[in-house]
Each structure stands twice: as structure tokens, then as C-alpha cells.
Amino acid sequence: MIKRIVKYLKEPDRLFERLSIFIKMQFRFKKKNEEYWNSLKDKYKGKRGFVIGNGPSLKMSDLDQLKGEVTIASNKIYLSFQKTDWRPSFVTVADPLVWKKIKNIIGDYIPIVHISNYLNSSESNANTIYWKARFRKNAKGFTFSDDMGYGAYSGSTVTYENIQFAVHLGLNPIYLIGCDHNYPGENNVKPGVAILQSEEKTHFIDGYRSPGEAVLPAPIQLMEAADCEARAYADSMGTEVYNATRGGKLEIFERADIGEIFLNNLQSKDTT
DSSP states (O other): OHHHHHHHHHOHHHHHHHHHHHHHHHHHSOHHHHHHHHHHTTTTTTOOEEEEOOOTTOOHHHHHHTTTSEEEEETTGGGGTTTOSOOOSEEEEOOHHHHHHHTTTGGGTOSOEEEETTSOOTTOSSOEEEEOEEOOOSTTSOOOOSOTTTOEEOOSSHHHHHHHHHHHHTOSSEEEESOOOOOTTOTTOOTTOOEEOOSSOOSSSTTSSOTTOEEOOOOHHHHHHHHHHHHHHHHHHTOOEEEOOSSOSOOSSEEOOHHHHHHHHHHHHHTO
16 A cells, blocks of 8 residues: 555656546445445345356357346347347446447447446446445455445456345345356456457357457456455355356356256246
């Protein structure tokens, strides 16, 4: 902390910029946002739910199976809407570059978009709800929140905020799908520094990113540190979090077979 203060004293322009951003963030989170989050607290307590990543393992048939389930998705998930009748229960955006690209069109597809208060919704066509961005507080570098009214901690991936969102809703168990945890062409990246998208497919649908497009990369080590924090919190509170992604490289959460989950859905329907 002292080193950071000294650094800002040496760079007064940067200090002013940071203070300006901080003040704007505080003004964005209004009473209506707090009331909204309070209304959702433990709304689905004890009910299962799904946090959906946009990795290449995600299939349209998966989304079709999730109709009627509580689902939290993010970013350009609306690109799936032309191929499935499924619609997510909640949608989030935390990536500043993604928000800049989609803020003027996402409202055409999503009735309410949940975003961090470090993003600016003033030029968006979407109906937005802010959460307060909370940043690193403990020795490990991450903290976990079970109350979105208080805020959500950043973990270098919106999936981390979405797991906090799921816990806020009271969901248990929580299943992750489409979280491949593997980004070809993004080795040795610096957090927060944009790179150019490679030719390789990194998401569930063609056109999600274009080759050469500026994107914020995935710092795998930071993401894994955040996931470890989520796992530790869930274990301490008796919340079950499973990785039901087909394949991928995320091994921090216990694995579950998404095919078996869907098969059980069919069997339970047949017996009712």
C-alpha cells in the first residue's frame, strides 16, 4: 500500500485519473441497484443453477436442455439466440473492451444487463444494473462475496463474478459449463494489456471474435487463484460447485458429467 501511494505521488496525473474513476464508480451505484440486489438475495435458495462460459465446448444442444433452469451467462451469449429458444435468466458484462464493443447493441437482445460499476452505461441501449467492483483484499490476492449488494470481487474472468452472483441467489449446487479454461495464442500475457485475437477458435460460435481484433487476454494464473478462492469459500459454506464443462483444463472444481445431468432431467420428466 505504501509503495502504491509513493508511486502515485510521483505520478500526480495518474493519481488524479484514478481518483476520478473511483468517484464516478461510487456515483453509478444508486439506491435502485442496492434494492434490486436485495430483492434477489437467496431468491433461489437450495435450487440448482448453471454458470455458462462461452468456450468452444459449449453446444447449442446444451443450451436447449437448460430451458427452465436458472442460468447466468455473459458477454456475447446473445449470438446463440438465432440457434436456440433458450434464454439466460441473467446476463453479465465485466470486460471493458467487450462492453465498448457491444454496449450499443446488447439491449436489442437482453432485457437487463448486469455490469460492474467501473463500466459506463450512459451510451448503452441496455437497461443496466450495476454491481460494485471490489478488488483484492487478502494476502492471497482475492476475496469472495456472497452479497452482490455489497459488491463482487474481480478475478480476471467474469466467471468469478458470476459464481458470486450464483451464491447471492442461493443456488446450490452450481454447475459450470463452457468454461474451457484454455485460450490458444494467449501465453505469457499481461493482465489488462490488449492483444490481437489469433486465427484459432476460442469461443462457442463462429464470429464471436475476429482475427486481429483487439481483446483483453485471459491471465490463467490469476484466474486459477480466483477459482481457488471460490472453491475454498464454497467448501466452507457447504455450497457445491461443479465443473460440468466437456473437457477443458479447469480442474479446481470437482468434475460433473453434463450428459448425466441432462439424462437425469429426461428421466425425472418421464416419471412425472
